[in-house]
Amino acid sequence: MKKFGPRLLTSLMAASTLLSLSLPVRAEKVLEGAVCTERVHALTNDIDWYKNLKKAEEAASQQGKLIFWLHILGHIDGAT
């Protein structure tokens, strides 16, 4: 299990999106890097992210919780 510092976040918290879309032309509002950094920091500092599903399952069983298991391109603590 790993605790991460400020990192880019996936789109799951409506923070930095890690997706980009093919757009012919669409001037959508851009979230600037500083905002993304802040939001990613808030999420990844407050939550411990498991990289091993078995260990996550054990923890979930012990704590009586469900598992939020995220498939992403890249690493939650790096480039995505």
Place this chain on the structure above:
Amino acid sequence: MLKDQFVCGFHDISHEHYAGASGKHLPDQNAVDTTNGAGPHNIQMFVLAPDGTVLTCLPGYWHSQDLASELAFAQGLNEIWTNPEMSLDQKKAEFSRMQIGHISEEPKGESNRSRMQGFDIQFEAQKRLNRTDVFYNPRMVDPSGKHIPPNLVKTTDVIMHERMAARPFVPYNKFDVAAYADYGKPVYDKHEMYRDANGQLAQGANLSQEPMIGNDPRAHPVETAVKKDARTGISAFLRYGLRAALYH
């Protein structure tokens, strides 16, 4: 909600066969908002029971308010899964019923936030009209993908719940992610790093040099070169024999 009620983890799918591709972003770089369900090949958000059973899976990006609703919904599904009074068949039937039923129980506006991207609709119409499930009436859909009335296109929340309804309480290690998360284009690129604060592409931006991640040759330049050399060698061998292959 995530912090207090879930154990969280992630898996890097950039080398999985079903993964798509995207522009590569660092943590402090720009981002752009998008619609629910966009980029299904690049992100999948599973909610699992502690025993690894899939309760739900959100393909692509999801707005936080809609994500929260779906997480709460998954908790309701877990109550069915752990109900000792129900048989497995009863549980599966209830799972499917709840998935379809949830479409009408979603937060206000979720449907509007779940409209498919135009290029994804076009892709589905052009490439797989005879086997896609994203249209309500495929026979009414223009195969060129250019003139498709919005009311013919399912929103991604509908697609998600319909596909989940067909997969009641499947173990994670048996879940067919490739098929489940497959709709729309496999490559997404919004060029966030090349957009100004107003969302316009900066003049002179060299988009062809944008770093990529996932299943795209630009994301694996060394691997791509090795494969290309190998293919060239094999081709020469088949045509001209071993000596030619050695000297290709």
